[in-house]
Amino acid sequence: MTQPYDLLNDLAGIAPDSALAAARQQRDAATHATQGSYQALFGEGSADFPLNERLVIAAQVATWHQAPALADYYAQQSKSLPSGERLGTALEQAERLTFQPVSAAPAHLEALQQAGWTPAGIVTLSQLVAFVSFQSRLLEGLRLLNGQGESQGQVATAGQWHTQPLTHSGKAAPVAFTQQALGWTPWIAAKPLAQFNEDEQVTLARFGHTDSDYFRLLARNLPVLEQRTLTDKGIFYTAGGLPRAERELAATVASKVNGCIYCASVHARKAGQLSKQPEAVQQLLDVAPGQSLSRGQSPRWQAEITFAAALSATPPVAGRQQLQALRDQGLDTLELLDLVQATAFFAWANRLMLTLGEPFLPAAGE
Numbered sequence: 001m002t003q004p005y006d007l008l009n010d011l012a013g014i015a016p017d018s019a020l021a022a023a024r025q026q027r028d029a030a031t032h033a034t035q036g037s038y039q040a041l042f043g044e045g046s047a048d049f050p051l052n053e054r055l056v057i058a059a060q061v062a063t064w065h066q067a068p069a070l071a072d073y074y075a076q077q078s079k080s081l082p083s084g085e086r087l088g089t090a091l092e093q094a095e096r097l098t099f100q101p102v103s104a105a106p107a108h109l110e111a112l113q114q115a116g117w118t119p120a121g122i123v124t125l126s127q128l129v130a131f132v133s134f135q136s137r138l139l140e141g142l143r144l145l146n147g148q149g150e151s152q153g154q155v156a157t158a159g160q161w162h163t164q165p166l167t168h169s170g171k172a173a174p175v176a177f178t179q180q181a182l183g184w185t186p187w188i189a190a191k192p193l194a195q196f197n198e199d200e201q202v203t204l205a206r207f208g209h210t211d212s213d214y215f216r217l218l219a220r221n222l223p224v225l226e227q228r229t230l231t232d233k234g235i236f237y238t239a240g241g242l243p244r245a246e247r248e249l250a251a252t253v254a255s256k257v258n259g260c261i262y263c264a265s266v267h268a269r270k271a272g273q274l275s276k277q278p279e280a281v282q283q284l285l286d287v288a289p290g291q292s293l294s295r296g297q298s299p300r301w302q303a304e305i306t307f308a309a310a311l312s313a314t315p316p317v318a319g320r321q322q323l324q325a326l327r328d329q330g331l332d333t334l335e336l337l338d339l340v341q342a343t344a345f346f347a348w349a350n351r352l353m354l355t356l357g358e359p360f361l362p363a364a365g366e
Contacts, residue, residue, distance in 0.1 A: 011069045012142040023334040028235030037227040048121035065097045065136035066315035089115035097129040102259035104355035106187040120220040134267040134348035141340030153319020158287045161259035171360035177285035179269040185358040188268035190216035235341045242338035253308040254346035260360035300329045308343040
């Protein structure tokens, strides 16, 4: 049986008989859905977001993340360099999502609409930039696991986050990281359920997305959302390998680096519950901007947090010595792959949550 094409396998140069190849085969759901996400975004364009524009933007985003092989791949697929206000505004937003997603505001989405971007096009643009951010980190992690990349690595610290007490719509906003359940409100309208056809509604229901404004917003491009959801499930909901609590820990670390209070609230809560160490998780959440995220944690968590933070930095600064520290804590290749994938995925998740809407503190009874 012919195996489906695997872009990242080719770019990372993974030998078919290696331990890393075997680990990726064990995680074939994530591997296939990652490639499926690529195909959903780059298999063809649309009237509101032509393929060549997608490829040009993807090449630039990969360049910003210092993933030269990936940038070259996208650049080679593009046919000509488009120009104009529409592309310029999109590249400005792409740069914001890449380097400072926490700085995004509703006005930036309004600027895209004024430049001719439809709501569906904005969602696809956001997915594309966030996906390539994930893809770049996954590729870097695979390269490190394959014995490539930088040797030493650098320490990445907690990022900035929103401290305004009110959302743009006037609701009470969280000003610190928390394990409390939060609400989230979009800056452009979610697609009403009635506007999805019967098959699309079945897809939404299958993943539990029907009643979520966030997911019905992303469902303005349903094929991409479907593949993204399958990628998520393939990374976080698989047996064996890295304990689920530590995958959730990695998601929390990435969210601290990127300043995503909402994502951290969900995944810190899960990490605390599953590890039965909510105090240690809260200690991580309480780290101030610019400070070390791993200080005071157990040796295993210190190694995991240090690596996850370094891989989450923009551009990534993880190194092989940080991987060796994880091996010294007993992590095998499958567990390391799980850690890489869980961390990298939140380069995707954080960038969507931070740039398409904002969290709020639910009122009593909500």
